[in-house]
Amino acid sequence: MPSDEGAGGTDTSVRLTWSTLWRQPTILVARVGQRDVVTAACPIAVDMGLRPGMAAAHARALVADLEVKDAQPEADRAFLDRFALHAVRHWTPTASVSGNDGLWLDVTGTTHLFGGEARFSRRLLRFLERLGFAASIAITSTPGSAHALARYSGEAMTLLPPGDETEAIANLPLAALRLDPDALMTAARVGLERIGDLYPMPRGPLAKRLGLSTVQRLDQARGMIAEPIIPVIPFEAPLVERRLLEPISTADSINQVIGDLVDDLCAVLQQRGVGLRTAHLACHIVDGTEQRIAIGTARATRDERHVKRMLAMRVERIDPGLGIEMMMLAAPRIEELKAQTIEAGFGLGDQAPDIAPLVDQLSGRIEPHSPFRLSAHESDVPERAVRRIAPLVAPTGWPGWKRPVRLLRRPELLSNVVALLPDHPPRRFTWRLTDYHVVAGDGPERIHGEWWRSAREMWAVRDYFRVEAEGGHRFWLFRRGDAVDEETGDLSWHMHGVFG
Structure with missing residues (x-):
């Protein structure tokens, strides 16, 4: 995975731990084989010497008032899955x-959107802190080294330049390589404790004694073997296809x-x-080109006849x-x-017909976004008081003021x-090169500007x-200003709507 700054990719590993949510030391235990094992400990419990992997009976013996x-x-996994989807979005x-x-x-080519790797890491740490978690972050060129440094370096944030993975992880324990428990036990019996202890050993004896997976993990962490990240997929769109025997x-x-x-x-x-x-319909042509058409529906549907007619x-x-x-x-x-439940009206009720198919056909014959409805919007200024909405969305209530049918x-x-x-x-005026003589008029209706939107509308x-x-x-027109204070307007006249 190439990086913008040099060879190798940029992988970030984030480790979540328990923050101080309780004043009493607290641990989480799970059944492993025939005994209960500590899986997580709060910072207070960690300060008292409790660690994940410790037997629960030993932890209770060390701390009297332990919760x-x-x-x-399963809940932890569900939270991590949701967090991964949040990261993707x-x-x-x-x-x-x-x-x-x-x-x-995999933040290759994305950290510049957040001001660089350091700023992105600090922002991520603050985000997790607001959620109630402490975290450690490592940004390196390989997933294996990022995983190891985030969990065993002891630093809240590690930014490692490409090519320094071998030296950076040399003093970390072998558990940082994600080895099998049997491999860790075998390494402990022969006196291998640190990742650097594996560097001078020949590959053949190392693979025979600790397993081929140990050599693979070591090479992945040092960037000698690629370790792709299998990403989560937020949404898998339904897709069907037909491969034709002969072109049509x-x-x-x-x-x-x-x-x-x-x-x-x-x-x-x-x-x-x-x-x-x-x-979306994609048609692959023999010469390698592609033709695409798309349709949209006003309401979710899986009616075959309607979709076929639209396409x-x-x-x-x-x-x-x-x-x-x-x-x-x-x-x-x-x-x-x-x-959906169908009402049993026996034909006596006045049930409104479903106009969704009609809207879809109109959208197919004209522009897709041409069918729309108008709805009232909370605003005193007339041109802001009406908004376009989707054709099937129910419009909100209209004000009781008299307004023209056509608003410019x-x-x-x-x-x-x-x-x-x-x-x-006015007695007379000219609009669109046509002179008009007024025979009757009603008003004025005074409307003030929305001063909270713009300083120009203060007065x-x-x-x-x-x-x-x-x-x-019949017209709807207005004059800017109240003809008393100059700040209220320049006394110009404007046409804003037509009645009938």
């Missing part, structure tokens, strides 16, 4: 659980294969209890070229879809305005009027 709790390895795309008390993070190029044959793919995909969705919101509407966008030899259909975005995206400046100040509507004032011009045109 003993059962270890929960926020820090690096490659993360994996390391042992039963830490994580591996006609619309009918393409639709037939699409139908088979949709049937297979909906079966997978049924097993998972989900429905698709987005589907058939876009088949014309596929250029088969010399022929399609393989087709793949994936659902990168899915949502939970379970059975931005207020448009009026010219040649004749009006009496300060509280009268801003708009006086809105509803006016009717000759010919029956």
Whole structure:
């Protein structure tokens, strides 16, 4: 795994331990064979001489007021899995659980986003401290050395330059190499205690005495053998494919294969209890190129007929070229879809029809994001009081104020305005090169600026009027300023909406 700073990759190992959550010394024990063994100890218990791997009976004999709790390895593993998924979403795309008390993070090419390796490590330590954990971090070029230094170096943060792994781990105990218990017992009988003791030994006798896995672990830690990190996968998109015996190029044959793919995909969705919101169809052409089309649904669905109809509407966008030899259909975005209770109204109720298929067909024929609804938004300024929402989202309640049917995206400046100040509507004005003579008007409705959003709106004032011009045109326009204080506006007139 190449690094930005030199040869080798950049692997981070993070070891989580118990922080001081209780004032009383506390240990966790688990049943190993015929005895209870300490699996974790709080810092107070560690200061009293208790260590993981010690017999629980020995720990109770050493500390009188010791609090003993059962270890929960499954819960610990579940927490590490969630933490690895958090790391994938926020820090690096490659993360994996390391042992039963830490994580591996491949931070090659990502630490510059956080200000460098040192700053990233400090930020990670503070994050774990807020969660109630103490931790030690080692960033090296190999996963094996990072694992060893994070657990046995005694330092909270270790940043090792590439190529220094052999020297850095030489004085660490053999347990730092993740050796088998039998290999550790054999090494202890022959007087091998440190990793550096293995360096001068010939490979053949070393492998025969301590096992081939010991040689492999040693070479992995020193960077002589690659040790890939198997990352966690946050989400595995449902995927089906068809490899064709002969290339196809006609619309009918393409639709037939699409139908088979949709049937297979909906079966997978049924097993998972989900429905698709987005589907991607990839067509591999004989010449090595690829054609892609995508559909989206307003609501999660696994209705085969509906999905086939949606894809058939876009088949014309596929250029088969010399022929399609393989087709793949994936659902990168899915949502939970379970059975729903149907109300037994016997046809007497006024149940609203499901418009999701209609919205999907409209989206397929026009732009995908064109169908939308309008919903009220909490704001005093009219152009901010309306927002676009998804077509199936229920809009919030509308205010009781009278507003035009058509509101302009931005207020448009009026010219040649004749009006009496300060509280009268204009008598005439010009808008879009057309002159209008006002025959009736109502107002003003005063709206103040939202001073908490911008300092320019601290004293801003708009006086809105509803006016009717000759010919029956009805407009909603406003004047900037209250015609008393200059800070409230420049007295310019603007068109903002049209009634009817």
